[in-house]
Amino acid sequence: MNTPDPTETEEAKALRDAVRGLLAKRSDVRTAMASPLGYDDKLWSTLCEQIGVAALAIPEEFGGVGATMAEVCVVQQELGRALTPSPMLGSAALATQALLATGNEEACGRLLPGIAAGGGIATLAWTGEDGHWSPERVPCTATGSTVDGQAHYVLDADIADVVLVVAGTPDGVGLFEAAPDAAGLRRYQVPTMDPTRRLGVIEFSGTPAERLDRGAYPLARVRDLVLVALAAEQAGAAGRALDLTVEYTKQRHQFGRPIGGFQALKHRMADVYVHVEAARSALYAAIVAALDGDPEFPADAATARLVCSEAFRHAAAEMIQLHGGIAITWEHDAHLYFKRAHGSSCLLGR
Structure with a gap:
């Protein structure tokens, strides 16, 4: 590519x-x-x-x-x-x-x-407990000007100044705005595997909300664009995990030589490098498709998301393995990359 x-x-x-x-x-x-x-x-x-x-x-x-x-x-x-x-x-x-x-x-x-x-933080309540970010399956419903339901995996749910919610209506999915302190709205942070990403739950119970779209809301397009943004984050993190691993293998000595000089470790780092470069190529293709209005953009966005997720998980796993015992300590950042890799691979999933 x-x-x-x-x-x-x-x-x-x-x-x-x-x-x-x-x-x-x-x-x-x-x-x-x-x-x-x-x-x-x-x-x-x-x-x-x-x-x-x-x-x-x-x-x-x-x-x-x-x-x-x-x-x-x-x-x-x-x-x-x-x-x-x-x-x-x-x-x-x-x-x-x-x-x-x-x-x-x-x-x-x-x-x-x-x-x-940057003074106002907005959040979007979209997916249910199953973590299925689908334009067709949303956990909240709107009746008139009120919303009911419970959204999970909401980014910055408990601290947002602007609360948006995707809800099903008789004429399809729509986007609604609810006041952060609206009646019947409850939101709270939940523990996650990845401590660097804040997620929460927002519950709506007869919550007053204003519909913002005019029908035929293009939720799939929203998801595809954000998939690319997430893929970019994953590609950047994967590349950095590889860089840190290569740097460490040059500094750590075993049997009188840097461990990065051993052929087996070279092969493993080369495999990660190829995976990271493939992720970057998939990401760049999705960006170009988005900029050009290419009809294949949804497929390119999904491809970038998949390849970047796999590359990041691979790079983070090898980071732990090739750093050895130090990588499993709380003080080292390897576990943070590993947790971010697995947490982000579930975010915005279909």
């Missing part, structure tokens, strides 16, 4: 350098995941104010910068590379795309500027 890399323009490179430089100086994964918000709000504010990461996917008329999926994926790769907890995926990607897909200019004009500035 010889797909040109749409994230290697001069603008994209500058964006990558800016995000990577800031994360290298400021990102502290363990402190962030132990904080009340589950992320470093000061770092997030800096990313939004100085670089504009939350505004990338938002059109200029709604307070954004009107960038493309390529720029969003550049940021996602860097956040994944550093395992930085942030509202980027849930708020700036998933909820933002859900709002834009409504075509509701009033709602977009009211909600998106706050999301773009």
